[in-house]
Amino acid sequence: MSETKENNSLSGRVALVTGGARGIGLAISRALYSRGASVVIADSGVAIDGTSPDPSIASAAARDLGERALAFSADIASPENAQAAVALARSQFGAIDLVLNNAAILRDSFIFKGSPANWDAVLRTDLSAAFYVLSAATPYLREQVKGGRAPGRIVNITSSAGLYGNFGQSAYASAKAGLLGLTRVVAMDMGRSGVTCNAVAPFGATRVTEAIQPANPVQTQYKERALRVAPRFVGEFVAFLSSGAAQDITGQLFGVRGREVFLFSQPRPIERFVVPEGEESATALAASLREQRILSRLVELTTDLEAFNTEPLGSGPEATIEI
16 A cells, blocks of 8 residues: 655644553554654663663653653553553643553463463453543543544554454453454544554564464474564554554554555354244254355364464565555
């Protein structure tokens, strides 16, 4: 897709990128900044499991970007810190236009070995933090439109794990699936103001990719391929969704893998089954389901790693993407 340079420009826009100092988040921060946006990088610098915070990570990323970038190193997974991050953007840059929810941690385990504490930690960072940030930012997004400012943009970074599932990722997949529901509702709630909200499932070489523990040879092959995909492609597509060129796109779910951009379907009925009157028993239901071919439409239980185990386009250093 191609749009005018003016529509793609983010000059004068103010962005808040959670988890914006490394991996996909850093790619997003760089893409927004390169198009003229001022960027607040909200990143506590934790390890992939959410431990060992390091405030120097966000500071270094902001310093590398330039004078229109600021670091916010408190844990974004609290209502108070989310409010503070939004306040920083407004006090230092005068507004808040773009909200990119990317912060995430992993604490994988099979469900029969799962820890409630780990579940709570992952849901808090990967899902609740996005709600906290949006709860803090959306009142200003609405007010700014009333004051004549161009409508803002929201992009939630989800995961194919939340769509397909993967071994041992009950917490992570649940949080990422929840982000899709949040995306749809926010798109509806903000629709009258013209503020858009979309979700992107990214594919790229990041700490999350590195942390994959393959369960079979197919997943091993997937990991080897995924580690060759640069995260900058995701950053470029998110920058497009953040621009004026994407003003008519909202409530959608995309995937980005190198030069491939996927538009995902979203859960809708694919078949209708009417229970015959007087046949509500389990035995009668089973027979009716078979007769009406419902069982032949069941969704295959495939992990996201197996579903996307094909050679990605644009995995070399010379690959580029144009949005």
